[in-house]
Every structure is written in C-alpha cells, then in structure tokens.
Amino acid sequence: MINKYKYILLLGCSLILISLLFSCKSHHEDEYHNIVDKIEAKSTLYNGTSISSEAYIEPNTIEITEGEHTFLIPERKSQITSYACTECHAKPLGELQDSTKYKKAHWNIKLKHANAHTMNCVTCHNSADMDNLKSLTGEAIDFNRSYNLCSQCHTQQFKDWKGGAHGKRIGGWAPPRASLTCVNCHNPHQPQIKSKWPVRYNTQKEIERD
C-alpha cells in the first residue's frame, strides 16, 4: 500500500517537474540557436510578401535569364549616341582605312583594356556587321546583352553579377530584381575606374580628434 502511494507521489512529482521544464522552455524569447538557423527554418515557410519594388524600376529595362537567375537590366541601344552604326558606316571598314583619303573617326576612343596582344577593336566589334558585337568565335552579340562579351574572360565577375554580389542593384530590394549591367559602370574601352575625391570631409570630427 505504502509502495503504491510512493509510486503515485513519484509519478506526480515527475509530472510537475516535466511540466515546469516545458513551461520554462516556452518562456525563451527565441527557439533558434543562431541567426542562420532562424533564417533556414523560417524561409522554409516563405511564401512571398506583399511588398514589390516594381514602382521604382525605370521603364527602359529588358529581362534576361542567365542560368537560374532572371532579372532586369537597363536597355542599352537607345543610350548609345550614334546607334545604329550602319547609319554612318555605309561602306565596309576596309575601304575607310586609307588615312590619306579620310579623316580619322572615333578619335576620342582610346582602348585601355588588357594589352595589344590580347585586344584591339575587332576583338569585340565586327567590321562586317557593325550593329552587333561579336564573340571570340565570331558569333553576333546584341548590344543590349553586351555582358555576354565581358563574361568570356571575366568569368568570376560574371558569376557574382548573376547572383547579385557584383554590380549595383537598382529599384528596390523586393522582387522584381533589377541590376545595372557591366557597361553601366565600366567604360568598355577603359574599364579601370579612376580614383577621385570623397564627396565629403568631416570638419567637426577633425576638430574633435585634435
């Protein structure tokens, strides 16, 4: 009989203990060990948000799909001052190369991209088809998709750009995604970005520091 009471007492005690354990646990603010666990757990239930960045994207964009990434980039052809090239270049380039007969054109463009062993004008431009760029194997590349030209050599940058680690996002953070393309920041003829002065100087901090 006493044994039975003892048993019941023990059972009761353990029940109370268990319930206390759980009630204490439920008080914890967050059930995740760290932020990465939290992100992983919560994003399995992700089903979109009502926030969209559509309103902030400039109208002149084109949609591209590269691998598993689909996003918008600014349209290019309308931004090139003298496109289409064939509006001037009626004759094939070969006929224009006699410098005694013709004035030098595009004198303002200097190529500072790789070295002369690697690149000259016709690495990217096609003298037979001026309105398109050309790949290393001679295939036509549209001016709107010039990133295909850059990605032939700059593979790591291309990979990062597709994913979103390289290059500038425009519009907002929410979908749809819009990013600048290579030539929006880098001049393809002189891709190195020059040094410049910072836009502000903190006089107050300078005073405080002295």
Add this chain to the structure above:
Amino acid sequence: MSSNNKKWFSLNLSNRKKEQSSSCSCGNTSGQCASQQTPEVIDNEQNKDGFEQVFDVTMDRRTAFKKLTASLMIGAGAVSTSCSVISSDESKEKAQIDWEEQFKGNYRLMTDEEKQATVERLVRSYQLRTGKTINMSSKNAEENVLFGYAFNISKCQGYMDCVNACVEENNQDRNSQMQYIRIHEMKEGNGFNFGEADDNYYHEVPAEGHFYMGTQCFHCDNPPCTKVCPVKATWKEDDGLVVIDYDWCIGCRYCMAACPYDGRRFNWSQPEVPEEEINKNQHYLGNRMRKKGVMEKCTFCVQRSRAGKNPACVEACPTGARIFGNLLDPDSTIRWVLENKKVFRLKEDLGTEPKFWYFMD
C-alpha cells in the same frame, strides 16, 4: 534580480532568515529565472495605456512631482487656451495635441489605430507650427520579411556617397555632423585594426595600399542595446529592425554603452536641419525630427525599406558594395551572397548575431 537584491548591507538581528520569495513557477531562484519575469511585466504593461503608463508605475517623489508639474503646465495651457475667447482655434488645437502627446503611451504597445492617431497628431502639429505638410508613416513590419545587409570590402572605395545620402534621408543634425555610417580607411595587411584606421581621410580614394569598410547599426538578432534600456524605448521589430521610440527615450545612453559596434548616436544638442533640406517622407520609428537628449541610429531607412525601396546608402553607393534584402526569401540576392561568398561578421563571438555581413570578391 528580485527585490531581495539590496544595494546596502543590513544586520540580521532577529536571526531569522527571510524566506526567499520566488515569482517564477519553476521554483528556481537563481539567475535563470530572470528571463521569465519579463513577460509578466510586459503583460501588465499591455493593459495600461497613455496616462496609466506614465503614472501607474512605482516612482520616487521627485519624479512624480516632475511629471505632475510638466503635465500641469501643459494642462493649464490647454485649459486656458480652450476656455479663452481670444485665442484662435489653431492654438486650441495645438494645446489639445500637446496634451495628448504628453500622455501618449509607448509606441510598441499601441494598437494600429493608436499608432495612426499619433502619427496624424505629429503631422498636424508640424503643420500648425511651420505651415508645411509632411508625410509620416506608421507602417508595421511585413510578414515573411527579415532584413539583412551585406558589405563588399573589395568594392568599397571610400567615396562617402553613402554618408551624404544617409544624412539627407534621415534628417540628421547638420551642426554636429551626426552620421550613422562610418567609413574606416584601413591599411592592407593589418587586418581590421579599428584603432589605427583613419575615419576622417581626405585625399583621393582609393588610397594606395588601403581598403575601406563601413560600419553602422548592424540590427543584431540578439541586440544587447535593447536589453539595457530601462524604459523599453528601444526594441527589435518583427522584420529584424532595431528601432527607437524617440518620444519614450529618456536619453540615459545605456544602449550606447551596451552596443559593441558603436552603432548608436546621441543628440547632445537640438538637432537642426534647414527647412528646405528636410526629408518630408517620414516614419515614426525612422527619420522624423528628433529632439535634444534622445538616442538615434540607423534604421535601415525604415521609411524606405518597408515600402520596398533600398536604404539610402545602398541606393547612393556607386560601387555596388552594399547589398540589402530579405533574408527569408531564398531567391534574394542577399541570400545568394550569404550562400556563395565567404562572409563574416564583426565580433561574432559575442553572440549578438548581427544581420550585417562582410565579404570579399
């Protein structure tokens, strides 16, 4: 943690040990219980609002008199203007607004209607004072959103466009050159040496042999700053933003001391922004005008981010070094960066879990 923790020594003459009173259900009287007391306090507070939140708390006589005097002044003003036949409707309305603002509760505990009402009051008050109309939002955190930030150290060139954009967007005090963002110029090969970094360079950038990194509020997932606030004027929102109710802040600067990242700023003087430079697109928890003696800091531009825009620093950066997005969206660019680049955070060992990652090309 309980009232037993006396700060003075007292003699136990009756030789009788006082029984330790435990408020926790688990019967555990050690430090473990501290976390369980907090929810009760919050529950209590949720039943209180406005007047009760201000006065229905234990306070010493001096504080009580201070609060009563301030309220009486406003009350007297309100009564005299509302009863007066000479004063205009506008000044009556202003007195009414001042009265309601004096007794408003903590923003975090407000219902959506109360949030809307306080925002409308502030807009009207600004209109009455300056004749200008501002747009103030009280938009709550969106579901399925957790904001995160990534910073590319290889790309930042120290141009400082982000700092300018931040100051303009967030109506920061121009006199004291208040800035949420700091850009540190560091010598290559020395690692992150903040002691030797130059935060105030002025020469052509990028300087030879140097790299640049920016710091600001990292919106920790386990923020130490919110825990030390004695009045709960700062907290973490559901979308991960750590925010401040400027009207609830008492300016004790505990949070500034608790932050291991130098993320918080204090208004030592009345913040001043030229009228024509004021950004009129505001949020209650974001860039609305602050006053002297309150804390402020980066909010990931809550007025912009909750509307789907990028924070001003991200938009202004000409290099694309700043990446912002929703950590819960598996297709977002921020997630791609976290999963494909070698990312790290500052002082990870503190367990503060900042939502601000650094990476290199």
